[in-house]
Amino acid sequence: MPAISVIIPVYRVERYLDACVSSVLAQTFGDFEIILVDDGSPDGCPALCDAWARKDPRIRVIHRENGGLSAARNTGIEAAKGQFLTFVDSDDLLEPDTLRRAWEAQRQYSADLVVYNLVYVDENNRPLASPDFTVFRDEVLDEAEVWRRYFALEEQKIYYVVAWNKLYRAELFRELRYAEGKRYEDQFLMPRLLAQCGRIACLAYPGYRYVQRGGSIMAQGSSRNYLDRSEFLLEWCDYFAGKGDLLRAEGLLNDAIQNLSEKERFDLSTPQQRARYRADCRGCADAYMRLARRTGQNTMRLRAALLRLGLPVYQKFLQSKNGR
Structure with a gap:
């Protein structure tokens, strides 16, 4: 050997x-x-x-x-x-x-x-x-x-x-x-x-x-140009949440959401890629709901609900929250 x-x-x-x-x-x-x-x-x-x-x-x-x-x-x-x-x-x-x-x-x-x-x-x-x-x-x-x-x-x-x-x-x-x-x-x-x-x-x-x-x-370009990046960030979010590091988990989730909001970066020319993009967006909503259950924070439940309505709705929420 x-x-x-x-x-x-x-x-x-x-x-x-x-x-x-x-x-x-x-x-x-x-x-x-x-x-x-x-x-x-x-x-x-x-x-x-x-x-x-x-x-x-x-x-x-x-x-x-x-x-x-x-x-x-x-x-x-x-x-x-x-x-x-x-x-x-x-x-x-x-x-x-x-x-x-x-x-x-x-x-x-x-x-x-x-x-x-x-x-x-x-x-x-x-x-x-x-x-x-x-x-x-x-x-x-x-x-x-x-x-x-x-x-x-x-x-x-x-x-x-x-x-x-x-x-x-x-x-x-x-x-x-x-x-x-x-x-x-x-x-x-x-x-x-x-x-x-x-x-x-x-x-x-x-x-x-x-x-x-x-x-x-x-x-072949920035990692932000590929859906794989948001997908591994979602997995990391669950991993750190499972370890009790909820602040890190939420930070990773927000990075995934921000990446997905840059929709023009991705090649969504096929039905398969568009379906994958939608699944990743739903994955962000689900991840926020899992964090809400762990923390009991209603603000996280609100974010999950807004994400289920779509990223444009969620982005408008963020803009109003930041006074923009």
Whole structure:
């Protein structure tokens, strides 16, 4: 059994895949397997994956029909043999000492999760000055402390919630999988994952090189342009309400409502997307009613009732309340 399973979903990254796999094979820590999940890539990636498997016995390839990034990661999770898992996107790179440092931190602190730092680089692997991730330091946190730091940050928030700069105890995924067909799939999963963690070792070491390229999923505009953002915020609202953090829950709900009120941002050109948008709006009303039941506040019941009448009605209420 390898110590670490490195799961690399592969789709249309013919130009980048060799560099990615090479960066993993160059690790100073050698007790790992690599699982290349070819997600039905229509280019030369399937052949490249098979060629890598012939070169190194630590590499396994799984060819599957295209199902998206989450489905590919889930396939890798189910095939993994390691005690710990890590994800690397196939157009990104690891620094040579990343797995060793993560493994030693896990051993030192008996951590369920290790988070290592990142640096944005351009397509020629040149570091970018912004965002600046040098704000992070070595520390051991619990779930509550992670969330406190997350909500205090702006553009560096991804350090805590993205899938790929982390070493996970494999048992964390016993019942968890990434939400398929969703953008920001890591945000949907992260609350339930962190809830299982006793100790979370956070490292200042910039072990992950996050390549900024046109055409990647993360390069396709603001998260506010996609309904997925409001949907994970609604899930987070319920999560924090369940923990008794009602102020945080209401803040997340209001962020989801504000996002949905920016209706022009969304592609609502199909009946399915319009139905999804309406369902998300109803979800906000339902979430306010659940908060009202927890708090007994009639103002929350009023907000829920107004939201059921529609976002335009609710926005007029807010404008009158703010004297505008």
